[in-house]
Amino acid sequence: MSEKAPASTAHLRARAEIDLNALRSNVRALRAIAPDAALMAVVKSDAYGHGVLPCARAAVEAGATWLGTATPQEGLELRACGRIPDGVRVMSWLWTPGGPWQEAIEADIDVSVSGRWALDEVTEAARRAGRTARVHLKADTGLGRNGCQPGADWTALVSAARHAETDGLIRVTGLWSHFACADEPGHPSVAAQLGVFREMTDHAREQGLRPEVRHIANTPAVLTLPESHFELVRTGIGLYGISPSPETGVPADFGLRPVMTLSASLALVKHVPGGHGVSYGHHYVTPGDTTLGLVPLGYADGIPRHASGTGPVLVAGKWRTVAGRVAMDQFVVDLGGEEPPVGSEAVLFGPGDHGEPTAEDWAQAAGTIAYEIVTRIGTRVPRVYKDV
Template sequence: MSLPALDDGTPAQAVVDLDAISDNVRALRGHAPSSDLMAVVKADGYGHGMLPVARAALAGGARWLGVATAAEALALRAGLGATDARLLVWLLTPGAPFADLLRADVDVTAGAPWALDEIAVGARAAGQVARVHLKVDTGLSRGGVAMRDLPDVVRRAAALEASGELRVVGVFSHLACADEPGHPSIARQAAAFADALDAVASAGLRPEVRHLANSAATLTLPGLHHDVVRTGISVYGFSPGPLLGAPSDHGLRPAMTLRARLAGVKQVDAGEGVSYGHLYTTSQDTRLGLVPVGYGDGVPRQASGGSAGPGGPFAVGSGADRRVLRVAGRVCMDQLVLDLGPGARERAGDVVTLFGASDGVAHGAEVPNAQDWAEAVGTISYEIVTRLGARVPRTYLSRGVVEP
C-alpha cells in the first residue's frame, strides 16, 4: 500500500486500507469454506471506522455483521441501507430499544432469562416477529444463559415462538481460550455447546445457524466452525494472539497505519532528563524529536520509556536510514519524545510511524505493528487499535486511491 502524503498541518493520521479488510475476509473465508462469515465491527470497527469497514467486509464476502450495542446496530443499519447482510447485536440490557431494532431488521440476542419477554414486548410493539439468537454460557462465565437455566429458557422461547412473537434463528456461545492451542477449556466448551444444541432441539426449536468460532477458532479449529464463524481482530489483519504466529502466516495483513509528523527536533546535552518525572535521561549529546500524539489520542501511557523498560516502538527515517526507536520518557496527554540519536538528520515536519501494515518487528519487519505495541505495554493488539482517539483523522484507501 502506497500511503498518501500527510496534509500540511496534520499532526497525526491513521490510514486504513479497505482493500486489506476485504482481502482479510476472503482469506478467512478460505479457512472456513463451509461456513458463512460474520465480520465483527463493534467499537467503531475496532477503531478503524464501523461503516467503511462493514462495506469493505461485505465486499470481501461477509454475510453477517456483528456489533455489541443497540446504538451501534441502529447506526450500522442506517448507514448501510438496504443490504442482504444480516446484522446481529448481542450486548443488550433491560429496557433496550427492542422494537426499534426489530423495525430496523436487526437480529437480537437473548443472553439472559429476562430477555425473551422483553423481546416479545418489542415484537408486539413493532408488529413483527423477532429474529432471536440464544446465547449460551458454555464456560466463559461472562454473558449468556447459564447451562442450568437453559431448559427453562428454551421452553419459554418455544412458547413465544408458538404464539408468534419471535423465532429462534440462532444459537451461539463464545470461547475463552481459543488463542491458546490445546487449552483444556476448548474441548469442555465444545461439549457444552453440543449439549446446549441438544436442549434447543429437544424444545422443538430449529435455528438456522449455530456459531461458536471466534478469530482464533476460525484459523485453528475447523471442527468448531459450524454454520457461521464470528471474526473480529483477524478482519483487521492481526493474528488473534502471539501463540498463533504472524498475520502473514494466515494470509492476513494489518489494515491500519498510524503516522505522525515531528513537531520539533532539538539538540540536548548528555545527562538531560526527558519529559515528566525524568524517567529517561540522555546518555550522550543527542537530538530529541517531539511527536504530537499522546494518551489523549490513544497512545498508552504505559508506553513510556526509561528506567522501567523500553517504550513503545516507532519507525523513523526511510530506506537505509530507517530504524526502530523507542519512546524516551513519559507519554504525555498530547505529545511524547523520541531520542533520535546524535547524528540524526530528521527535521520538524518529517513523518514517523507508530505502527503499520506489517508482521511487526517481532517477526523481522522494519515497521512495528499494533502487536509490537501491545507487547511493549502488556496488552493485546485489539486494545491498541480500538483505543485510537477521535481527534486522529482516519483516511481510507481503496485500490490505492483515497476514499472521499
C-alpha cells in the same frame, strides 16, 4: 514505511491510514479457512477503531453476509446509514434492561437473549411493533460472562422461547456462545466448551427450535479449530489483519495483513546536551549530546502510557523508543544525534513491510494485547482510507 498520505491530508498532525483492500483480502482469506460457514464481520467499537461504515461496506463487498455489533446503538447506526444491503444480517448482543428492543426489531436487527428478563422484553417489544423478532439464544458454555447457564436455566429459556415462537412473537434464528481460551491452542477448556455447546444446542433442537445458524467460533477458533465453525463464524480481530495471540501465529501464517498504519509528523527536532531530563518525572535522561524528536501523539489519542520508555517508533528508517513518559498529547524519541527534518514521518505501527513496528510490538511494549492498541486510537486521529 507506509505510503504517504495524499496531498490533501499531508498536513495532518497524525493519521491512521486504513487499507480497505487489505481488509477485503482478509475477509477472503478467512472465508477460505471456513468455506462451509457464513462469515460475520464484527464491526463493534467503530470497527475496532478502524471506522465502522467503510469497514462494514468493504467486508460485505468481500463476501461477509453478517455484521456484528456489541451494542444495539451500534447496530441501529449501521441500519440507519442506508448503505448496508438488505440481504446482510446485522446482530447486536450486549443488551441491558429497557434497551431499544422495538427499534431493533423494526430495523431488522437480530438480537441476543441470555435470560428470561431479556426474552420478556423482546417479546413485549415484538407485540408493540407488530413484527416477529429475530432472536439468538446465547449459552454460557464456560466463559462465565454473558449467556444462559446450562441445565435448568437453559431448559427454561428454551421452553419459553419455543412458546414465544408458537405465538409468532419471535423466531429463534441463532444459538451461540463464546470461547474463553481459543487463543491458547490446546487449552482443555476449548474442547470442554465445544462439548457443552453441542449438548445445549442439541437440547434446543430436540425441543423444536430450528435456528438458521449456530455459532461459537471467534477469530482464533476460525484459524485453529475447524470443528467449531458450524453454520456461521464470527471474525473480529482477524478481519483487521491482526493475530489474536502470538501463540496462534503471526498474521502472515493465515494470509492476513494488518489494515491500520498509525503515523504522525515530527513537530520538533532539537539538540540537547547530555544529562538533559526528558518529559514528566525525568524518567529518561540523555546519556550524552543528542537530538530529540517530538511526536505529537499522546495518551489522549490512545497511545498507552504504559509504553513509556518502551514503545517503538520508526523515524528516518530506524527504530526509536519512546524516551521518558508518554504525555497527554505528545511524546519524545531520542534520535541519537540524527536530524530528520521537522515534519518527517514517525510510524508507530503498520503491516511491518518497511521495517516499522506492528500493533503486536506495541502490545508487547505496553504489556497488553493488540486488540487494545488499535481500538483505543481516539477520534482526534483522522482515519484516511485507501482503496475506498
